[in-house]
Amino acid sequence: MKLLIVLGAVLLALNQLVVAKTHNVICYYDTSSIMRIGAANFTSKDLETSLQLCTHVVYGYAAIRRSTYEIVPGDKRQLPLFQQVNVLKKRYPNVKFLLSMGGNADKRNPHKYMELLESNRDQKRGFINSVLGFLRNYQFDGLDLAYQFPEEKPILDESLLKRVFSAAKEKVSSNLDKNKVPTKVVSVAERRMQLTQLIGDLKQAMRGSNLLLSLTVLPNVNSSLYFNVPVIMGNLDFVTLATFDYSTPQRTPKQADYLAPLQALPPNKLRNPQANVDAQIRYWLGQGASSAQLNMGIAGHGRTWQFKKLLKSDKMPIRSSLDGPAAADANVRKTGIMAWPDVCTKVKQMTKYEDKISGNYAYNAPQVKGSTGLLITYENVASIAEKASYVKSHKLGGMALFDLSLDDVHGVCSGEKFPLLKTIRNKLI
Numbered sequence: 344m345k346l347l348i349v350l351g352a353v354l355l356a357l358n359q360l361v362v363a364k365t366h367n368v369i370c371y372y373d374t375s376s377i378m379r380i381g382a383a384n385f386t387s388k389d390l391e392t393s394l395q396l397c398t399h400v401v402y403g404y405a406a407i408r409r410s411t412y413e414i415v416p417g418d419k420r421q422l423p424l425f426q427q428v429n430v431l432k433k434r435y436p437n438v439k440f441l442l443s444m445g446g447n448a449d450k451r452n453p454h455k456y457m458e459l460l461e462s463n464r465d466q467k468r469g470f471i472n473s474v475l476g477f478l479r480n481y482q483f484d485g486l487d488l489a490y491q492f493p494e495e496k497p498i499l500d501e502s503l504l505k506r507v508f509s510a511a512k513e514k515v516s517s518n519l520d521k522n523k524v525p526t527k528v529v530s531v532a533e534r535r536m537q538l539t540q541l542i543g544d545l546k547q548a549m550r551g552s553n554l555l556l557s558l559t560v561l562p563n564v565n566s567s568l569y570f571n572v573p574v575i576m577g578n579l580d581f582v583t584l585a586t587f588d589y590s591t592p593q594r595t596p597k598q599a600d601y602l603a604p605l606q607a608l609p610p611n612k613l614r615n616p617q618a619n620v621d622a623q624i625r626y627w628l629g630q631g632a633s634s635a636q637l638n639m640g641i642a643g644h645g646r647t648w649q650f651k652k653l654l655k656s657d658k659m660p661i662r663s664s665l666d667g668p669a670a671a672d673a674n675v676r677k678t679g680i681m682a683w684p685d686v687c688t689k690v691k692q693m694t695k696y697e698d699k700i701s702g703n704y705a706y707n708a709p710q711v712k713g714s715t716g717l718l719i720t721y722e723n724v725a726s727i728a729e730k731a732s733y734v735k736s737h738k739l740g741g742m743a744l745f746d747l748s749l750d751d752v753h754g755v756c757s758g759e760k761f762p763l764l765k766t767i768r769n770k771l772i
Contacts, residue, residue: 366734366771367638367741369583370397370764371443373404374421376748382755383674383682385748387427393747393761394431396768399439401487401559402428403746404446405477409455412466413473417448429482439555442478443487447561456491460537461529467541471548478554485555485580486545490538494563497594498615535571546578555580559640562588566623572630582632583743587642589618590660590720592679596667599648600660601702602720603641605730608701613660620730624737634738639730641742643749643763645686645721647679653708654716657694659701661718669717675749682749683763686721687756693719699729724766731770742767 370393376385394400402425406417416422428440445456459470474486529537546556556578560566562585576582587603601608604619616622620639627637647669655663668679675682681689693705703726706718734742744750744764754760 366739367398367581367743368396368764368768368771369399369401369638369741369743370394371401371403371743371746373448373746373748374402374424375418375448376746377424378418378420379674379676379748381673382753383676383748385752387424389752390747391431391434392752393750393764394435394438396761396764397438398741399441400747401441401443401557401743402483403443404448404489405442405444406449406451407444407455407459407470409452409458411473412455412459412462412470414444414470414477415473425481425483432482432484439484440482441485441487441555441557442481442483443489443559444474445491445561446489446559447491449491453491460534460541467544471545474545475548475552475554479552483554485549485557487557487559487583488542488545489559489561490569491561492564492569494561494594495565495615497590498613531568534569538569539571539574542575542578558582560584560623562586563594566626566630572627572632576632576636579636581636581638581740582627583638583640584623584627585640585743585745586620586623587640587722587745588646589615591646592648592665592668596648597665598660598662599646599665599704599718599720601704602646603722603726604701605726605733606700608659611660613662620733624739628737635740637739638741638743639734639739641727641730641744641763641767642722643683643744643746644675645681645683645719647681648718650716650718651709651714654706657696657706659696659704664716665718669715681719681721683721684751684753684755686719687723687751689717690719690721693717697723697725699725702726722763724762727763727766728770731767734771741771 372390404417405414408415432440478486549556558579560582589603590600598613600614606621607616607619608614624637628634648665649669650664650666652664654661671678672681672685674685690705693707695705697703702720703723704718704720707716709716731742744767750761750763752760
């Protein structure tokens with residue numbers, strides 16, 4: 344019996360080593376999932392099952408205390424999960440455990456992220472010292488900066504794209520909160536310089552402890568405004584581009600398009616020509632990023648719109664009849680978003696259009712007067728496999744799943760647990 348246990352441990356370690364030698368399989372872990380109930384509750388046991396497939400796990404999300412710019416837990420209920428990191432590191436020695444900060448999960452006074460960049464030397468030093476103390480206290484292997492920048496505005500009419508780019512050239516406002524608190528306006532060059540300096544100072548402080556520093560570029564953030572790519576890459580171990588959510592019901596309640604097209608879609612006045620995976624990756628490569636340092640982010644969720652009238656056209660982009668985010672489901676419990684097991688189950692009974700390059704969507708029209716139709720945009724195994732082929736052909740560092748708790752954790756749809764994560768892993772090795 345003891346021999347079998349030892350043999351199993353050796354095989355697990357070898358399996359992880361094979362993954363590590365080829366590509367990154369980065370697993371984002373939204374720790375707020377522990378607070379869900381029922382089938383949506385993501386337990387420590389579920390996490391351990393997934394860790395056998397990951398090279399890195401990124402715990403989200405820590406926040407910033409506005410008064411001192413110290414890094415703090417986003418929620419005190421995260422602390423027991425952080426306290427388990429040291430135990431998991433011993434069980435999975437080939438997995439790197441990172442703490443992520445921001446992630447658009449820090450909703451309280453979001454403009455503080457711009458304020459930190461504008462803060463004085465002592466305040467920045469206080470932030471960096473708090474990061475080092477936090478990582479040391481919970482034994483994380485490094486920090487992931489999922490820095491909260493303003494999103495690009497969606498295209499709602501033919502002239503908006505020109506207005507967005509024109510405004511971007513002139514200035515970047517650090518005003519993010521709903522109360523429109525006046526803050527100073529800085530130039531694009533100054534904002535890039537501030538972030539470049541913060542990344543450099545962080546890396547310098549972390550080198551003595553051999554800690555990792557990574558960057559997550561969140562969806563719909565204009566990289567040209569905030570990131571001095573050739574400079575920051577020298578101080579980052581890797582960068583993950585969250586190349587999805589180009590169209591969401593929160594951004595455009597009355598119109599929908601593909602979730603994460605791999606290549607540019609046919610021209611349309613409602614489309615940003617840069618809103619596709621290939622364009623984002625080519626931008627970073629063109630700016631001097633090493634391909635081996637770039638990871639492609641994959642959505643484990645679908646985006647959902649509701650509508651009460653029949654669609655005039657079911658070809659993307661869809662603009663007629665849509666009426667904002669669909670109601671929250673029983674699992675994720677947030678409007679306009681649906682976890683993969685629910686997507687997989689529902690689309691079986693819906694009208695589907697699936698394409699591994701453009702993406703996938705499905706809809707059900709209202710059946711009777713007063714009922715509500717549903718439109719879902721989503722990834723599936725085929726589209727993820729196609730993206731994995733792109734990663735390999737372009738010699739990228741790997742892929743990242745956002746996030747573990749949204750995959751089919753319990754095998755509800757097809758009987759297979761973590762089908763999206765397994766597709767990423769199996770296609771990359």
